[in-house]
Amino acid sequence: MNYWLVKSEPNVYAWEQFQTDKVAVWDGVRNYLARNNLRAMQKGDLVLFYHSNIGLEVVGIAKVKKTGFPDPASPDQWTAVELVPYKKLKHPVSLKKMKNCPELSNMGLIRQSRLSVSALTEDEFNKVLLLSQEN
DNA sequence: GCCAACGTTGGC
DNA sequence: GCCAACGTTGGC
Numbered sequence: 384m385n386y387w388l389v390k391s392e393p394n395v396y397a398w399e400q401f402q403t404d405k406v407a408v409w410d411g412v413r414n415y416l417a418r419n420n421l422r423a424m425q426k427g428d429l430v431l432f433y434h435s436n437i438g439l440e441v442v443g444i445a446k447v448k449k450t451g452f453p454d455p456a457s458p459d460q461w462t463a464v465e466l467v468p469y470k471k472l473k474h475p476v477s478l479k480k481m482k483n484c485p486e487l488s489n490m491g492l493i494r495q496s497r498l499s500v501s502a503l504t505e506d507e508f509n510k511v512l513l514l515s516q517e518n
Numbered sequence: 519g520c521c522a523a524c525g526t527t528g529g530c
Numbered sequence: 531g532c533c534a535a536c537g538t539t540g541g542c
Contacts, residue, residue: 390528414537436528478529497527497536 386508387424388431388492388501389445389466398432398442402468407445409500410454410463417500421462422451430466431503431511433492440475441511443468472515486510 389409391397401407412418424430430445449465481487487510491501503511 392528439529495536496529499527 385428386503388433388503390433390435390499392436393434393438406467408463409466412499417498418462420500420502421464424450424464426450439478442475443471445469474515474518476511476514480514
């Protein structure tokens with residue numbers, strides 16, 4: 384089991400829309416490191432869903448439904464996956480909160496904020512869930 | 519292969 | 531709206 388974090392701008396594709404859709408093709412990623420992360424995803428992996436630009440918080444957990452397949456727009460080079468909503472967090476976890484948390488200082492989101500798909504350790508994943516229990 | 523110029527992302 | 535960080539491009 385691996386853990387990941389994906390970013391989405393809520394004015395482009397928000398968690399609420401994702402929940403309505405029940406499934407989302409995660410394509411359009413045009414960064415090699417992010418692509419490698421997409422390719423490393425396994426079915427059933429859990430993925431934190433982060434709202435960038437607006438909100439700046441982790442709002443839910445998604446699950447990998449379909450593993451890396453060719454991005455329809457650029458099948459030779461790029462990769463897409465399919466995600467389904469798994470759980471909405473009880474309380475969103477803000478970037479500020481994560482930045483203030485020493486255990487999360489190595490998190491991909493904080494170290495390299497521009498990376499759209501990053502890997503998380505199990506500890507980091509669990510810590511974010513823990514923070515989402517608090518108000 | 520280096521590096522300057524430029525574009526994009528995303529937090530503030 | 532600004533700017534730092536990062537990736538890409540292209541001239542040399």
